[in-house]
Amino acid sequence: xxxxxxxxxxxxxxxxxVDAKIGVIPNATGSAMFRIGKTIAIAAVYAPKPLFxxxxxxxxxxxxxxxxxxxxxxxxxxxxxxxxxxxxxxxxLVIEKALMPVLDLKEYANCAVDVNIELVxxxxxTRCAGICxxxxxxxxxxxxxxxxxxxxxxxxxxDKIVLDVNKEEEDYEKGMADIAVAYSLRLDxxxxxxxxxxxxxxxxxxVIEMAKFGCNKIREVQIKALKDKFMVK
Amino acid sequence: MxxxxxxxxxxxxxxxxxxxxxxxxxxxxxxIEYGISAKSAEGSARVKIGKTEVIVGIKLDLxxxxxxxxxxxxxxxxxxxxxxxxxKYESGPPGTxxxxxxxxxxxxxxxxxxxxxxxxxxxxxxxxxMVFIDIYPLNDDGNLFDASALAALAALMDTKMxxxxxxxxxxxxxxxxxxxxxxxxxxSCTIVYCDGxxxxxxxxxEEQFIDARLTIGFLDNGNICALxxxxxxxxxxxxxxxxxxxxxxxxxxxxxxxx
Numbered sequence: 001x002x003x004x005x006x007x008x009x010x011x012x013x014x015x016x017x018v019d020a021k022i023g024v025i026p027n028a029t030g031s032a033m034f035r036i037g038k039t040i041a042i043a044a045v046y047a048p049k050p051l052f053x054x055x056x057x058x059x060x061x062x063x064x065x066x067x068x069x070x071x072x073x074x075x076x077x078x079x080x081x082x083x084x085x086x087x088x089x090x091x092x093l094v095i096e097k098a099l100m101p102v103l104d105l106k107e108y109a110n111c112a113v114d115v116n117i118e119l120v121x122x123x124x125x126t127r128c129a130g131i132c133x134x135x136x137x138x139x140x141x142x143x144x145x146x147x148x149x150x151x152x153x154x155x156x157x158x159d160k161i162v163l164d165v166n167k168e169e170e171d172y173e174k175g176m177a178d179i180a181v182a183y184s185l186r187l188d189x190x191x192x193x194x195x196x197x198x199x200x201x202x203x204x205x206x207v208i209e210m211a212k213f214g215c216n217k218i219r220e221v222q223i224k225a226l227k228d229k230f231m232v233k
Numbered sequence: 234m235x236x237x238x239x240x241x242x243x244x245x246x247x248x249x250x251x252x253x254x255x256x257x258x259x260x261x262x263x264x265i266e267y268g269i270s271a272k273s274a275e276g277s278a279r280v281k282i283g284k285t286e287v288i289v290g291i292k293l294d295l296x297x298x299x300x301x302x303x304x305x306x307x308x309x310x311x312x313x314x315x316x317x318x319x320x321k322y323e324s325g326p327p328g329t330x331x332x333x334x335x336x337x338x339x340x341x342x343x344x345x346x347x348x349x350x351x352x353x354x355x356x357x358x359x360x361x362x363m364v365f366i367d368i369y370p371l372n373d374d375g376n377l378f379d380a381s382a383l384a385a386l387a388a389l390m391d392t393k394m395x396x397x398x399x400x401x402x403x404x405x406x407x408x409x410x411x412x413x414x415x416x417x418x419x420x421s422c423t424i425v426y427c428d429g430x431x432x433x434x435x436x437x438x439e440e441q442f443i444d445a446r447l448t449i450g451f452l453d454n455g456n457i458c459a460l461x462x463x464x465x466x467x468x469x470x471x472x473x474x475x476x477x478x479x480x481x482x483x484x485x486x487x488x489x490x491x492x
Contacts (some may be wrong), residue, residue: 025372026284027319038272042371044317067324069315072367073274073290077404079365082313083326116317118369120288121270 003158007168015152015164015214020132020225022140030141032225034133036152036218037166038123043133045141048111062108066096066115068130074119076167091127098131098151098182098192104144113143124167125153131182131192136222140229148222149191150215151182154207156199161206163214177203181211185219239442246430252438253283258479260434261285265383265490267391275407276392280384282434284374289366289384291392291412295402296363298354306353306361310339312368312381319373319437337421337461338368338382341450345419345458348389352413360400364389364412375436378448379487382421386491389414419458420487422480423448426468431479447476451484 006012016037025031028044035041051057051065068091070080095117105113115137117130128151135149155165156177162169170178177197183190190208199207242252249257261283270277274290298305312331314322327335342348353362366388368381389412396406425432426445435443445464452458457477462468468476 025286025317027372027374028317040270042317046316046320049320067316069324071270071288071290071369072311072313072365073270073277073292075273079292079294079367082311082367084324114316116315118315118317118371121273123272 003160003172006162008166012160013163013210013213015217016166018218018221020136020221022136022225022229028137028141030137030139030143032133032136032140034129034136036125036129036132036164038121039125039129040120041117041126041129041133042120043115043117043130043137045113045115045137045143047113047141047143048108049114051110051112057110059109060106062105062111062113064096064100064103064105064115065112066092066099066117066134068092068095068117068119068127070119070122070126074122076122091130094192094194095127095131095134099134099138099149101187101189101191102145102147102149102184103138104146107144122167124165124170127151127192128153128180128182132218132222136225139226147184147186148219149182149184150218150222151180151192152211152214152218154179154181154211154214156197156203156207161203161210163210179207179211181208181215183212183215185216235441238438242439242442243428246428246432251432252436257430257432258483260483260486263383263487263490265387267387267492274388275395276388276390276412278384278387278391280380280387282376282380283436284372285370285376285380286372287368287370287377287380287384289368289381289388291388292365292367293392293395293402294363294365295355296361298358298361302350303358304354305350306348306363307350308339308343308348308364308366310335310342310366310368310385312338312370314370314373318370321373333463334377334381335368337378337448337459338366338385340461341382341419341421341459342385342389345415345417345450345452347415347417347419349413349415355397373437375438375440376423376434378423379421379434383487383490386418386420390492417453418488418491419450419452420484420491421448421450421459422483422487424476424480426464426466426472426476431476433479433483447473447480449477449480451481455481
């Protein structure tokens with residue numbers, strides 16, 4: 001079979017509908033909602049927060065603590081059992097690493113900068129949506145940043161490179177690779193890269209190009225959301 | 234600091250006012266949104282009461298009945314007080330606060346037989362529907378009890394059963410059949426007692442100084458279906474009956490928000 005038409009009719013380099021909103025959790029220092037297709041992530045930053053146990057503290061800069069969590073009813077099949085899993089712990093870690101390169105946490109010495117990410121509804125691309133929401137929440141919290149981070153999942157299905165895979169594509173059984181990429185346009189650096197599946201080197205190059213293209217589109221939506229909140233009209 | 238806030242609050246209560254200018258028996262603005270996780274959950278809803286926001290989702294699964302109730306399905310209510318909703322919470326296993334909240338929401342629904350448990354039985358003694366009600370406060374600005382109870386009811390009403398094919402659930406296929414719900418909705422209202430004043434819908438700031446708390450579930454006909462007292466101070470019979478009367482009046486109001 002040749003994958004020449006996407007299941008949902010999108011073009012190969014077309015994102016699903018993207019939407020972002022700043023300031024959705026009044027209690028938090030900063031917060032944001034990020035939606036891509038049917039995947040919805042909400043992120044809230046609480047900072048500065050006391051950091052224990054004490055040996056984790058750093059007297060030169062704050063410590064970024066991200067937590068990725070799928071709410072129990074957000075899975076596409078059975079209920080997700082509440083509580084940390086190996087998957088959610090790994091994703092929390094890679095999200096931290098994806099955000100760190102643009103953050104300057106000098107002002108938060110000895111404290112934690114807590115980033116809590118909840119997935120309310122999922123249709124693939126959840127870590128990337130989480131990163132986009134977290135990046136906006138950090139900006140909303142007024143934390144020094146050299147850029148926003150945007151992220152998107154790119155897929156290889158048969159011989160096609162497709163932007164922003166949904167669940168139906170992720171579950172494609174014959175010849176699928178799924179690559180999550182986070183990117184800062186200003187630094188021109190990739191800050192998250194995870195691939196599941198077989199790729200040629202040539203395909204990887206095309207994947208990165210496609211991811212950068214998608215991230216830059218997402219970045220426009222992120223910037224618009226920030227302007228909607230902060231720019232004087 | 235804490236004492237001066239307390240003094241200020243009690244002064245306001247004397248004038249019949251909440252800290253935000255409402256009357257003591259007045260709710261903040263309430264809104265309900267249905268289907269907020271329609272792709273993933275079988276039913277879902279968001280309730281906002283002022284700045285307090287709670288989302289609830291319903292998932293269905295198959296299970297075995299309890300040996301003492303072989304022909305009844307079951308409900309499982311769970312609350313996670315995630316650190317996203319307040320400075321107060323850390324991640325970790327559910328603490329006593331979240332367990333009490335779950336059990337209070339559970340009690341009103343269960344004891345009113347709002348779900349027809351018998352109709353949730355597929356094969357007596359073997360296979361039943363289990364209805365998971367998962368509560369997630371997103372922003373805690375007080376009165377999580379009423380917001381969670383209302384959101385749980387709304388999410389149950391929003392639920393569509395998934396298809397059952399050869400004894401296995403196909404989550405991708407939703408039927409147009411809802412849960413077996415009764416017409417009589419068990420609506421809960423929480424009244425708090427503070428320095429001798431009866432108060433509705435406290436904010437987090439006000440919740441610090443609560444003496445007693447009473448959550449009461451009412452049926453349409455004015456009968457009580459569940460009660461839970463919280464707080465460190467006792468109540469006299471006279472106080473209790475006054476609270477019951479006020480709570481009933483407020484549940485009539487709350488009922489109007491549910492579709």
